[in-house]
Amino acid sequence: MAETVLRVEHVGMRFNLSKERVDSLKDYILKSITRQMKFDEFWALKDINFTLEKGERIGILGTNGAGKSTLLKVIAGVFKPTEGSVVHKGKIVPLLELGAGFDKEYTGRENIYLYGAVLGYSKEFIDSKFDEIVKFSGLKKFLDVPLKNYSSGMKSRLGFSIATIVEPEILILDEVLSVGDAKFRKKSEKKILSMMDKGVTVLFVSHSLEQVKRICTKAMILENGSIRSIGDIDTVSAEYEEMISGD
Amino acid sequence: MKKRIDTFWRYRNLLFELVKKGIKLKYRRSYLGIIWSLLEPVMTTIVLTIVFGTLYGNKDHTFPLYILSGRLLYSYFAQGTKVSLKSIRQNSAMIKKVYVPKYLYPLSSVLYNFIIFLISLIVLVLLGIFTGNYPTLHWLLIAFPLLVLLIMTFGVGMILATIGVFFRDMEYLWEVALMIVMYTCAIFYYPERLLKSGYSWVLTVNPVYNVIINVRNIIFHEAFNWGCMTYACVFALVSVVVGVIVFHKNQDKFILYI
Numbered sequence: 001m002a003e004t005v006l007r008v009e010h011v012g013m014r015f016n017l018s019k020e021r022v023d024s025l026k027d028y029i030l031k032s033i034t035r036q037m038k039f040d041e042f043w044a045l046k047d048i049n050f051t052l053e054k055g056e057r058i059g060i061l062g063t064n065g066a067g068k069s070t071l072l073k074v075i076a077g078v079f080k081p082t083e084g085s086v087v088h089k090g091k092i093v094p095l096l097e098l099g100a101g102f103d104k105e106y107t108g109r110e111n112i113y114l115y116g117a118v119l120g121y122s123k124e125f126i127d128s129k130f131d132e133i134v135k136f137s138g139l140k141k142f143l144d145v146p147l148k149n150y151s152s153g154m155k156s157r158l159g160f161s162i163a164t165i166v167e168p169e170i171l172i173l174d175e176v177l178s179v180g181d182a183k184f185r186k187k188s189e190k191k192i193l194s195m196m197d198k199g200v201t202v203l204f205v206s207h208s209l210e211q212v213k214r215i216c217t218k219a220m221i222l223e224n225g226s227i228r229s230i231g232d233i234d235t236v237s238a239e240y241e242e243m244i245s246g247d
Numbered sequence: 248m249k250k251r252i253d254t255f256w257r258y259r260n261l262l263f264e265l266v267k268k269g270i271k272l273k274y275r276r277s278y279l280g281i282i283w284s285l286l287e288p289v290m291t292t293i294v295l296t297i298v299f300g301t302l303y304g305n306k307d308h309t310f311p312l313y314i315l316s317g318r319l320l321y322s323y324f325a326q327g328t329k330v331s332l333k334s335i336r337q338n339s340a341m342i343k344k345v346y347v348p349k350y351l352y353p354l355s356s357v358l359y360n361f362i363i364f365l366i367s368l369i370v371l372v373l374l375g376i377f378t379g380n381y382p383t384l385h386w387l388l389i390a391f392p393l394l395v396l397l398i399m400t401f402g403v404g405m406i407l408a409t410i411g412v413f414f415r416d417m418e419y420l421w422e423v424a425l426m427i428v429m430y431t432c433a434i435f436y437y438p439e440r441l442l443k444s445g446y447s448w449v450l451t452v453n454p455v456y457n458v459i460i461n462v463r464n465i466i467f468h469e470a471f472n473w474g475c476m477t478y479a480c481v482f483a484l485v486s487v488v489v490g491v492i493v494f495h496k497n498q499d500k501f502i503l504y505i
Contacts, residue, residue, distance in 0.1 A: 100344030
């Protein structure tokens with residue numbers, strides 16, 4: 001019996017979609033007097049339950065607004081779920097939006113240390129991996145250039161190189177295999193595949209069913225915030241194909 | 248509790264990096280860089296001395312030192328709280344995408360401004376020598392009131408950071424509040440006349456003024472005012488407790504508002 005590394009239990013996530021955002025005092029007072037403080041409750045996720053065992057790779061499928069990204073953010077700890085709980089073992093590396101901790105005034109070199117710290121790495125660890133990060137990103141020439149002069153592809157390359165320097169137990173991928181140019185894309189896919197060989201557990205969101213089939217062993221379909229079906233990749237992807245060709 | 252300490256320990260490097268970033272970026276792209284943290288108080292002190300000293304006929308040669316001490320402490324409090332107030336919203340891009348303990352943002356804001364403030368204290372020493380009120384080892388005692396000021400700024404900063412997420416108006420309201428704090432800090436006037444009038448409370452309730460009094464007492468070798476010290480300590484502790492509770496209770500909602 002393989003060990004369970006991720007357990008998601010009864011997770012629900014509620015958002016208040018106020019018709020107009022109330023974020024100034026005037027609005028607040030006016031609206032509470034005129035009783036216009038309307039909140040539309042919206043459950044982005046409802047009663048999500050599943051577990052993943054070590055080495056399993058699950059693809060999360062669903063149309064726009066089905067709750068895929070919200071689910072990944074709940075698992076990564078960015079959102080606190082309104083109800084339910086997420087328990088995980090080991091280090092999670094979220095490759096959600098690469099370079100979220102970057103500062104545009106900082107140079108590439110400074111950003112490596114800053115983003116590394118955001119991901120919870122120690123200074124000594126970054127020191128020891130610095131050359132490896134620079135080499136993988138292929139940005140040696142631009143290390144002392146402020147990040148605001150980087151192209152978006154360069155930023156993603158740097159972000160990817162920093163985030164994947166550790167060997168995580170759980171890897172969260174949200175459309176990141178389309179980072180950078182063709183050459184870097186190949187390199188990053190190779191890196192992720194080598195992590196998979198070492199038995200990392202993967203949660204993967206992509207709109208390309210091809211990619212999901214190639215990478216994942218399991219799949220789940222999300223529909224309006226609930227799990228429509230979950231199971232092995234072939235049955236679920238067949239159902240998904242039927243679902244999207246249906247209308 | 249142990250889990251919290253572990254988390255803090257794991258992210259200590261991030262706190263360090265955020266403090267470093269604050270200091271580095273504050274003066275980046277200005278020609279004089281960090282020297283501005285010395286030059287700026289010197290220049291404002293010259294202006295204030297001319298206006299409230301020379302033009303008002305105050306001949307006391309230590310008056311510039313009096314002004315500078317008050318002015319430095321007040322501007323730390325003002326800067327620290329203003330930056331904390333905006334800290335959550337300014338880092339919204341990061342907060343929305345990766346998990347980090349959110350109190351690190353106001354905490355690092357308060358800390359990096361404190362380090363810049365400590366550097367600017369060099370000016371105080373130089374001006375002490377210049378005006379003949381020589382700095383002695385006794386001056387080291389200002390560490391205690393300054394520590395109280397740091398805690399107070401953090402506490403108030405945490406409260407403001409929380410309010411700032413939900414009400415943008417707070418930024419403007421706080422500017423006005425800071426103006427009141429400044430005028431009731433006795434930065435550029437002697438408080439004696441006001442203290443004897445019926446309005447003395449406007450000074451004595453101001454926690455920053457209570458810190459400034461004791462820093463000045465130390466600098467000018469006068470008796471330490473324990474009443475003011477106690478008041479400032481109590482205010483600092485209460486603000487930290489309230490700040491931490493308010494922040495902690497609301498932090499999970501931040502992401503829905505930024």
